[in-house]
Structures are given as structure tokens and as C-alpha cells.
Amino acid sequence: MSATTPRVRASELQGRGWLNTGGKSLDLAALRGKIVLLDFWTFACINCLHVLDELRPLEQQYADVLVTVGVHSPKFEHEADPVALAAAVERYEIHHPVLDDPELLTWQAYTARAWPTLVVIDPEGYLVANLSGEGHSAGLESLIPELIAKHEANGTLHRGDGPYVPPAPREGTLRFPGKVLPLQGVPGHEGNFLVSDTGHHRLVELAPDLETVVGSIGSGSKGFADDDAATAQFNEPQGLALLPGELAAQLGYDVVVADSVNHRLRGVSLATGEVRTVAGNGVQRLLEAGPNTVDNDDATALGVLGTDPLSVALSSPWDVVYSAELGQLVIAMAGVHQIFGFDPRSGAVSVLAGTGLEGLLDGPAEQAWFAQSSGLGVDAKGDIWVADSETSAIRVLRVSEGRISQVETAIGEGLFDFGFRDGEAAQARLQHPLGVAPLPDGSVAIADTYNGAVRRYDPASGQVSTLARGLAEPSDVLLDGELLVVVEANQHQLVRLPLPKEALQVDEGSVRTQRPATDVAPGEFSLSVRFSAPTGQKLDDRWGDPTQLKISSTPPELLVAGDGTSTGLNRILTLSTEVPEGVLHITARAAACDGAETEDGEIPDHAACHLYQQDWGIPVKLVTGGEAGLALDLRGMN
Known part of the structure; x- marks a missing residue:
């Protein structure tokens, strides 16, 4: 920051209340002398959950000088429920204060535009940095010591404990269970159910009464370890898949577990309790920087990523199911918005569907967009149903000739459309579903998570x-005889429910995510995205301009000119004079590499490179006299 750059005071923290403070309210005055990191998040967002884990090492390392404040700014209606927020703070083991901001007061004060957004405030209360998206831990690792050195020298840094007050621990058999797997056909386990006891970081086998514990697998301590049932470790396990008996006998394990925060698939032998890693190297998969990375974003080539499954990076696998037609396991790879495959015979890990861009787009598998897919189910025809949670959608993967040929949407409209409405599928609405189960009659049961409901879709x-x-x-549902078995995550239990003789017809409306719209002027409109490479990194221009913008709109008529994909982080758009309001969809990318430059100014061949990306959906209202431009921060420094 140059001497002539004006310093900007941080805005006050406003909201409905505070969590993890022992009942106390906080303000910036109480945090003066600390480096404050505001984390604007919402608990449905997988990228926000990634950031929570990215920040944990920094919070531990700089516990006496750094205070993280989570600012919870909800996207979905359910996320504005204070009880649901308190449960999420407990579920994700958040060890810092959280401001409940349901009216987006602090969100607006800091002009946040996307989840997640990080804002750094120095010990004197001035803004230092604004960072959108995930993957900024390396930049923070260089920025925080700089701030410590500066403010320790100035006498403005105060060391000591922060304001976090841990809540009372919860007791009980299960804690935020995620998915359930019936163990039919497994000798010695018939009639039992295996449950991912997500909050206790283990698996629990329950008797048919859904209460009696038959056994458990995993120590119950968060971590990663392959071992026997008593000492193996998981980190927020989710989806469970049972392998065919002959294949299980060949491989030596029966069940495959989507170990979400470990970014791995684990294999479990029900006979011995032994746990082994079958895919994933434990490193979160990110978009990779390198030749043509920035230029080629309209399709991700389907096919094998690697045949050594323990060397392939995964990203928050959330559910897994075995497909006999494909001859492999299908994985809802929530963290990169794609559908992966894993062939346990050959070890091949592959991309089966999805470009990696977040949204709702149907078509051939290599062109489809998904948004945090979190539930999978195979129907009698071999097609695969997907609970695509962030678009509140149910998708179906059409399987033919041993591959996924087409992606279709059964229910859902887009990233910002949800509700609780029955009736014709085109007008029906869900709210962040996490589970899906094809039924024998050809219909599909849906764990409609944020509506607190089980829904049914009849394709006929x-x-x-x-x-x-x-x-x-x-969070999950299945049919057991004539009864539904439902995983009720926030009641920490499984319940049986009768199938009603007549299903309910509910219409509580269709909702669009309500965020403040920006008043913009029709006609020529300038868009710029600010990006500053972290200290110790350099923009990777070896293959041309290492930055890119992809722009579209809802409705499409909003943009008269300037849509599409091109290099650079500045674009001139033309906004319609006929469309009163809409949403600008913006994806920005920038590639940067670690290390000092060589004498000739080139990046060393051995340098590690990173791709920074953020997606924005910005509501706009077209009015005379509105803003003629918009500036966003991918990584901005004040």
C-alpha cells in the first residue's frame, strides 16, 4: 500500500446475534489490537466449508494475535433459521465467534458479492485485503506475519486469548448422521443398517430397530488412519456403497465410504472391521494451473484421471453408489461439481460427467454443469439419479452402452431458485436436497433437506x-419394505415413516435468493475484477494472458453484448434497455506461480502453480442514473 493510498476504516459488525462467545456481543472496539479475519459464509456452501478447513491451521498457529469472525450471510431461507445455524456451527466444529447476519447487514456494509469472501482488518481497525473464493491460505500465510511485524513494531498489536467460548459438548449415540446403507445380503448383517455417524467421525451399525448399536468402525476421533475398527480414523464420512458379493470377495472389502473432509474413498471389511484407503491422496482437488488451463473452460474432457487411485486428488466426495451398468462406483464429487467414477478392479479414477463449472446445465455428459451434487441412487433401468443440492434440483444421468450419455433435469430451475411447491415438475420447487432413492414403482423419493420433508417425483x-x-x-432416505427409513440429521437419529395412502400436495411458493440488487444503468457497462498475486507468487504468463472472464446473464436478454469467455479481467458489456432486472453470472480466473523469478524474469520450471477462481451471481436492477460499472475482487489488497 503506497503512502498516498487512503486507509479505509472497517465497518461495524451488525446482525441478529452471536454464537461461540458465551452469550456476549462483539464489536470492532473489542477486537482492536488483533488481526481480524472476517469469513463471509453460508452453511450450505461447499466452498465455504473448504475455507473453514483452510483456516484451521492459521487459527491455531496465530491464536494469540488472529481472531476469525464468521459472518453467516444465508442464501437459503432455512439457513436464516437461528436453530439451524447453531446446529451447523456445532456440526462443522467451528472454533471461532460467528455473527448471525440474516438480513445481510454486515454483508452489505462490506459489499460482499459471493460466498465465501474473506476480509482482513488490521489491529488498528483498517481494511487490508478482500479475498473471494477458496485457496487463499498461502496468501494469508505471507500477509499475517507482515501485519504482525508492522503492528508489533508500532505497539498496536495485543497478544492474548481471543473471544471464542466453546459450547457444551453434545452426548448421544449419533451426531449429525449423514447417510444410511441397508446391509441386505451381507452374511451376519441381514436386516441391519450401516450409518455414517458424520459428527462422530465413524460408522455405526444399527439393528433393525434403528436404535440398538451392533458395532462401530472408527475411533471416533477426527483424522485419517487406515487400521482396524477400533483405531481407524475418518473425517466427516458421508456416502456409503455396498459392493456386489463376488467383487467384495475379490477385493477384500464390502463397503466404500465417501470420506468427505479427508478427500478420499475408504474401503471397509464388515467381517473384520479393517479400513483401507482405496482412492484419493488426501489433497483437495483444485483446478490446476498450466498450459491452456485458463483458455479451456467450456468442457472438461471426460476420461481417466489416473490408474494409481492413491495418487489422484479428490474434492469432498459426498455420496457413492455402485453402478452395474457402468461396472464401477459413481461418486458425487461435491467439491468440484462433477460426477467421478472409480473402478475398484483396475484402480482407474475418471470424470464421468460435468465441466466443473457450478450451475444447472443439461446436455451431453461432457458439457453438463452441476452444483454440489450430494446424493446418488440407481434405478431399475440403470439410470443414476442425483440430488444436486445448490441448485435445489434433481438430475438424472442417462446410462447407455456403458457410459453416461446425457444429463437431464427433472426438478429445479437454477442456483438461486428454490421453494416448497408440489405439482407439475416444471413448476415444483425443492430446497437444498441431499438424498435421493429410486423406488420400485419407478418414482423417486427425495430427502428435501432444508424443507424438512421427504418428497416424491413420479416420472410417469x-x-x-x-x-x-x-x-x-x-439427509438421506430409503425404502425398507413398506416403510421409509429417513436419516434425520439434526435430531441425530434414524426414523421409520409409513408411506401415506395419499401424498400431500403442498404449495408454500417459489423463492429466489434475496440479496440486495445493484442499481445499474442500461447501455455501456464496464466490468473489472481486481487480482493481486500473493507475496511470493507471480502471474503465470508463460502461455499468454493468465486471466479470464466468463460472463452470462439471467435472462439472456439482459446482455445485448459482452457475454461469453475471453482472456483478461476487464470487459465492456452492453445492458438491455428493455429488461428491468436480472442476474449477471461472472466467473473469473487467474493463474499464479510460487517462487522468485529467474534472472531473465521467467518462472522456474519447478514452481508450484495455482488457479484462483470465483463465481458471482449478482442481481441487478436497470434504472436511469444507475452505476455504469462494477468492480469485483478476486484477490484485492487495500
Whole structure:
């Protein structure tokens, strides 16, 4: 920051209340003398969950000088429920104060535009940096020591404990269970259910009464370890898949577990309790920088990523199911918005569908967009149903000739559209579903998580109905005989529910995510995205301009000119004079590499490179006299 750059005071923290402070309210005055990191997040967002884990080492390393404050700014209606937020703070083991900001007061004060956004405030209360998206830990690792040195020298840094007050621990058999797997056909386990006891970082086998514990696998301590049932470790396990008996006998394990925060697939032998890693190297998969990375974003080539499964990076695998038609396991890779495959015979890990761009787009598998897919189910025809949570959608992967040929949407409209509405599928609405189960009659049961309901979609009639409601974040569902088995995550239990003779018809409306719209002027409109490479990194220009913008709009008529993909982080758009409002969809990318330059100014061949990316959906209202431009921060420094 130059001497002539004006310093900007941080805005006050406003909201409905505070969590993790022992009932006390905080303000910036109480935090003066500390480096403050505001983390604007929402608990449905997988990228926000990634950032929580990225920040944990920094919070531990700089515990006496750094205070992280989570500013929870909800996207979905359910996320504005204070009880649901308190459960999420407990579920994700957040060890810093959290400001509940349901009216987006602090969000607006800091002009946040996307989840997640990080804002750094120095010990004197001035803004230092604004960072959008995930992957900024390396930059923070260089920035924080600089701030410590400066403010320690100035006498403005105060060391000591922060304001975090841990909540009372929860007791009980299960803690935020995620998924359930019936163990039919497994000798010695018939009638039992295996549950991912996500909050206890283990697997629990329950008797048919859904309460009696038959056994558990995993120590219950968060971590990673391959070992026997008593000492193996998981980190927020989610999806479970049972392998065919012959294949299980050949491989030596029966169940495959989506170990979400470990970014691995684990294999479990039910006979011995032994846990082994079968895919994933434990490193979160990110978009990779390198030749043509920035230029080629419209399709990710399908195919094998590697045949050594323990060397391939995964990203928050959330569910897993075995497909006989594909001859492999299918994985909902929530962290990169794609569908992966894993062939346990050959070890091949592959991309089966999705470009990696977040959104709702149907078509051939290599062109489809997904958004945090979190539930999978295979129907009698071999097609694969997907609970695509961030678009509140149900998608279907059409399988033919041993591959996924087409992606279709059964229910859902887009990233910002949700609700609780039954009826014709085109008008029906869900709210962040996490589970899906094809039923014998050809219909599909849906764990409609944020509506607290189990819904049903009938492809034959094209109708959506409600089977049960009043549940606390149901995260999975299956049919057991004539009864539904539902994982009720926020009640920490599994329940059986009868199938109603007549399904309910609910219409509580369709909702669009409500965020403040920006008043913009029709006509020529300038868009710029600011990016400053972290200390110790340099923009990677070896293959041309290492930055890129991809721009579209809803409705498409909003943009008369300037849409599409091109290099550079500045674009002149033309906004329609006929469309009163809409949403600008913006994806920005920039590639930078570690290390000092060589004498000729080139990046060393051995340098590690990173791709920074953020997606924005910005509501706009076209008015005379509105703003004629918009500036966003991918990584901005004040």
C-alpha cells in the first residue's frame, strides 16, 4: 500500500446475534489490537466449508494475535433459521465467534458479492485485503506475519486469548448422521443398517430397530488412519456403497465410504472391521494451473484421471453408489461439481460427467454443469439419479452402452431458485436436497433437506408430491419394505415413516435468493475484477494472458453484448434497455506461480502453480442514473 493510498476504516459488525462467545456481543472496539479475519459464509456452501478447513491451521498457529469472525450471510431461507445455524456451527466444529447476519447487514456494509469472501482488518481497525473464493491460505500465510511485524513494531498489536467460548459438548449415540446403507445380503448383517455417524467421525451399525448399536468402525476421533475398527480414523464420512458379493470377495472389502473432509474413498471389511484407503491422496482437488488451463473452460474432457487411485486428488466426495451398468462406483464429487467414477478392479479414477463449472446445465455428459451434487441412487433401468443440492434440483444421468450419455433435469430451475411447491415438475420447487432413492414403482423419493420433508417425483406423471414433513434436516432416505427409513440429521437419529395412502400436495411458493440488487444503468457497462498475486507468487504468463472472464446473464436478454469467455479481467458489456432486472453470472480466473523469478524474469520450471477462481451471481436492477460499472475482487489488497 503506497503512502498516498487512503486507509479505509472497517465497518461495524451488525446482525441478529452471536454464537461461540458465551452469550456476549462483539464489536470492532473489542477486537482492536488483533488481526481480524472476517469469513463471509453460508452453511450450505461447499466452498465455504473448504475455507473453514483452510483456516484451521492459521487459527491455531496465530491464536494469540488472529481472531476469525464468521459472518453467516444465508442464501437459503432455512439457513436464516437461528436453530439451524447453531446446529451447523456445532456440526462443522467451528472454533471461532460467528455473527448471525440474516438480513445481510454486515454483508452489505462490506459489499460482499459471493460466498465465501474473506476480509482482513488490521489491529488498528483498517481494511487490508478482500479475498473471494477458496485457496487463499498461502496468501494469508505471507500477509499475517507482515501485519504482525508492522503492528508489533508500532505497539498496536495485543497478544492474548481471543473471544471464542466453546459450547457444551453434545452426548448421544449419533451426531449429525449423514447417510444410511441397508446391509441386505451381507452374511451376519441381514436386516441391519450401516450409518455414517458424520459428527462422530465413524460408522455405526444399527439393528433393525434403528436404535440398538451392533458395532462401530472408527475411533471416533477426527483424522485419517487406515487400521482396524477400533483405531481407524475418518473425517466427516458421508456416502456409503455396498459392493456386489463376488467383487467384495475379490477385493477384500464390502463397503466404500465417501470420506468427505479427508478427500478420499475408504474401503471397509464388515467381517473384520479393517479400513483401507482405496482412492484419493488426501489433497483437495483444485483446478490446476498450466498450459491452456485458463483458455479451456467450456468442457472438461471426460476420461481417466489416473490408474494409481492413491495418487489422484479428490474434492469432498459426498455420496457413492455402485453402478452395474457402468461396472464401477459413481461418486458425487461435491467439491468440484462433477460426477467421478472409480473402478475398484483396475484402480482407474475418471470424470464421468460435468465441466466443473457450478450451475444447472443439461446436455451431453461432457458439457453438463452441476452444483454440489450430494446424493446418488440407481434405478431399475440403470439410470443414476442425483440430488444436486445448490441448485435445489434433481438430475438424472442417462446410462447407455456403458457410459453416461446425457444429463437431464427433472426438478429445479437454477442456483438461486428454490421453494416448497408440489405439482407439475416444471413448476415444483425443492430446497437444498441431499438424498435421493429410486423406488420400485419407478418414482423417486427425495430427502428435501432444508424443507424438512421427504418428497416424491413420479416420472410417469411428471408430478411432485410430499410424503412426510416436519423433519429436522433429513439427509438421506430409503425404502425398507413398506416403510421409509429417513436419516434425520439434526435430531441425530434414524426414523421409520409409513408411506401415506395419499401424498400431500403442498404449495408454500417459489423463492429466489434475496440479496440486495445493484442499481445499474442500461447501455455501456464496464466490468473489472481486481487480482493481486500473493507475496511470493507471480502471474503465470508463460502461455499468454493468465486471466479470464466468463460472463452470462439471467435472462439472456439482459446482455445485448459482452457475454461469453475471453482472456483478461476487464470487459465492456452492453445492458438491455428493455429488461428491468436480472442476474449477471461472472466467473473469473487467474493463474499464479510460487517462487522468485529467474534472472531473465521467467518462472522456474519447478514452481508450484495455482488457479484462483470465483463465481458471482449478482442481481441487478436497470434504472436511469444507475452505476455504469462494477468492480469485483478476486484477490484485492487495500
